[in-house]
Structure formats: structure tokens, C-alpha cells
Amino acid sequence: MLTIDEEGVRRLTEFGPMVEAIREMFIKDCVMPVRHHHTVAVPGQPDATALLMPAWTVGEYLGVKLVNVFPGNAARGLPAVSGVYVLFDGMTGQAVAMLDGGELTARRTAAASALAADYLARENAAHLLVVATGRLALNQVAAYCAVRPIERVTVWGRDPKKAAMIVDGLAGSGLEAAVATNLEAAVGEADIVSCATLANEPLIKGEWLKPGVHLDLIGGFTPKMREADDECIRRATVFCDTRDGATVEGGDLVQPLQSGVLKMEDIAADLYDLCRGRHPGRTSDDEITMHKATGAALEDLAAALLAYETGK
Numbered sequence: 001m002l003t004i005d006e007e008g009v010r011r012l013t014e015f016g017p018m019v020e021a022i023r024e025m026f027i028k029d030c031v032m033p034v035r036h037h038h039t040v041a042v043p044g045q046p047d048a049t050a051l052l053m054p055a056w057t058v059g060e061y062l063g064v065k066l067v068n069v070f071p072g073n074a075a076r077g078l079p080a081v082s083g084v085y086v087l088f089d090g091m092t093g094q095a096v097a098m099l100d101g102g103e104l105t106a107r108r109t110a111a112a113s114a115l116a117a118d119y120l121a122r123e124n125a126a127h128l129l130v131v132a133t134g135r136l137a138l139n140q141v142a143a144y145c146a147v148r149p150i151e152r153v154t155v156w157g158r159d160p161k162k163a164a165m166i167v168d169g170l171a172g173s174g175l176e177a178a179v180a181t182n183l184e185a186a187v188g189e190a191d192i193v194s195c196a197t198l199a200n201e202p203l204i205k206g207e208w209l210k211p212g213v214h215l216d217l218i219g220g221f222t223p224k225m226r227e228a229d230d231e232c233i234r235r236a237t238v239f240c241d242t243r244d245g246a247t248v249e250g251g252d253l254v255q256p257l258q259s260g261v262l263k264m265e266d267i268a269a270d271l272y273d274l275c276r277g278r279h280p281g282r283t284s285d286d287e288i289t290m291h292k293a294t295g296a297a298l299e300d301l302a303a304a305l306l307a308y309e310t311g312k
Helices: 006-012 015-027 071-076 101-120 136-145 160-169 183-189 230-235 243-249 251-259 271-275 297-311
Strands: 002-004 036-040 048-057 061-069 081-089 095-100 127-131 152-156 176-179 192-195 214-217 237-240 267-270 289-292
Touching: 002 006, 002 297, 006 095, 006 101, 006 297, 015 101, 015 136, 015 271, 015 297, 048 297, 061 101, 061 297, 081 101, 081 297, 095 101, 095 297, 101 136, 101 214, 101 271, 101 289, 101 297, 127 136, 127 183, 136 160, 136 192, 152 160, 152 183, 160 176, 230 251, 237 243, 243 251, 243 267, 267 271
Parallel strands: 002 095, 127 152, 127 192, 152 176, 192 214, 214 289, 237 267, 237 289
Antiparallel strands: 036 048, 048 061, 061 081, 081 095
16 A cells, blocks of 8 residues: 655645646545544634545545634634545556645645635636645645736735745745735735635625625635625625535635625536536626635545555
8 A cells, every 4th residue: 555645745746736626626526425523622722624525536536524614723823724634446446546635635735725725716817816825825825826827926924923834835935925914905916816714703894895806715614604794795706616515614705695795696617517518607807706625535535646646
């Protein structure tokens, strides 16, 4: 059985090929049961989340991700997300590979948002605002650079020192990078706003969004978590990664659906629709688009297969 550690996952999953691998997995028939989602109490800290995510292509491969999200790890200087991914032969059930699940999750999450942006962001989008200072932040930048001509990156975080560390991590990338000290002003200037936080209250206000911006919401993975307010929903054309997941687990859609601000029929498309050509994506340069992601097991399978096939 092939074992692929964190560095190996990073090396074997370049963002250009991974975006295409995920696109192809949304197009083909991939079986993806509803994931197991459990709240885990942690004494003296925020509740953690345990996830079990299976997916398979019949007669080819089956994969299962076991991943934990521990928000309290930030205070320890540890990644919030950790886990393992096990890949099996789809004909025999034999394990063929085990991969670092934290790095796989970070990279496929960024790649899936870049895939959405390939349909939803303006072709000439050059200024990316990253509202994140965790493991995903640098991955978000690299993934978006694979699909759009990003030249300028600004980074906002509640802790400016952490935002500065992300900017430092972009040294030598050829990108103009800086810390954003005023979130409202930064949102108003950006072509793409990509959020990957553990916020429970909205950070992004719809009144800040300029015409033509693409808003990407990655962070909220439970109904109680939220990164954007109702005005974002009202002003934007709303998309998601999967309707079955995002409308049940992501507070940025769940809460507006419950309050009536958003109706199910208002969700223009998900990644199945976009990748299969059932929706054109962005329809004008002035359109405000919003993509809500909660993650899909088929994305993990696509990324794990890319790493396995490249590395074996």
C-alpha cells in the first residue's frame, strides 16, 4: 500500500491538474452518500467536528476520508483540520493508498473553489482578497492563480500578525501582496473575495460588494456558521458546490433559506450543473456571483486519485 505524507500530497496535486480532475469527477458518475457529521465536545474549547466522507466510482476506486475539525487548535499553533484518506481498489476492496487527510482537504477545497471561479469570476479578475489566515490561505491563492490572471493579493484576518505571515509566505511568488487593515475597503476593491474562516457571525456585508465581484464562501460547514450577510444573498446570483450538502450544512444558505430571504429555486446552479454545461455560469461583467461550498467527498476522491496515479 502506498503511503503519501503531507509533503507528498502537496507535491503530487498541482492545482491546474487538480482543478481538471475535480471537474471530470463532477461530470462522471460518482457515488457519494451523505457524509457522517458529528459534533465532538472538547473541554474548555469550542466543539470539534468529526466527519466521515465516502465516495466511489463503480468498478474503479473507493475512498473514505476521516477528518477532524478542531477550532481550538489555533491557540496551539496547530492546523484546525487533520485526518487521513484511505483509497481502495473498487473491484477487490483492497487498500491501495493512505494519504494525509489534512493536506488533501486543504488543497482540494481550494481547487474546488477555483473550479467554481472558472465559471463564475470575470475572465480578467486580477485582484484577490483572501479572508483567512489558516492552512487554506496560501492554497487559495495558488488555486486561483491556476484559473485567473491574479496579480494582486490582499489578506485580511482578525489577527493582523497572522495575516502578515500569509503575506510573507507569498514572497517570491511574483504577486503584489499586502495585509488588508480595513475589511470593508478591501472587499470594495477586490475582483474575488475568498473567505475561509470559522466565523459564526457574518464578516462580509452585501453593501460592500462592487459590481462584477465573485464572492467565495468556504469556511462555514455547519448551519450555525456564517461568513456573509443577507444582503450578499439579495445582491448576488447564488451558486453552491452541491445542493444536497450546501443547503443542509452551510449556514450561509441554511439560514437565508429558513428565514425566506432565499428560496431553493433561487440557487442558480451547483458544480454538477456548471461542469455538465447545464448552466453557463457568469452572464455579464457586472453580475455579482456568490459560491457557497461545504465540500464534497467526490472532490477528495478526485484529489486522492490524482496523487495516487501520479505517485505510484
